[in-house]
Amino acid sequence: MTEGQTMSLTDQLHQARHEQRKGKGPRCAIGKVIAKASDDDRTALQDALNADPDEWPASAIAKALNVGEHTVRRHRRGACSCGRIGVTP
Numbered sequence: 001m002t003e004g005q006t007m008s009l010t011d012q013l014h015q016a017r018h019e020q021r022k023g024k025g026p027r028c029a030i031g032k033v034i035a036k037a038s039d040d041d042r043t044a045l046q047d048a049l050n051a052d053p054d055e056w057p058a059s060a061i062a063k064a065l066n067v068g069e070h071t072v073r074r075h076r077r078g079a080c081s082c083g084r085i086g087v088t089p
């Protein structure tokens with residue numbers, strides 16, 4: 001960024017989004033479970049979320065976490081409020 005240049009609205013938007021990705025913003029149900037889980041549980045959960053959906057179906061994870069299946073799918077796609085898959089606190 002050159003001297004004297006002010007931050008554009010676009011930059012501010014990107015920054016706000018980035019901050020949320022770092023975990024400052026609200027999370028989806030999956031993100032909340034991850035945030036509260038122990039290190040071991042978190043690792044296991046993230047492995048499951050990052051695994052092949054044939055191996056770890058969204059329905060199985062949803063049942064284990066007592067959340068909606070669509071919530072798991074959305075989190076896996078990175079379309080939830082966590083911003084991306086495998087977000088850590």
Ligand SMILES: [Zn+2]
Pocket residue numbers: 027028029030031074075080081082083
């Ligand atoms: Zn999420």
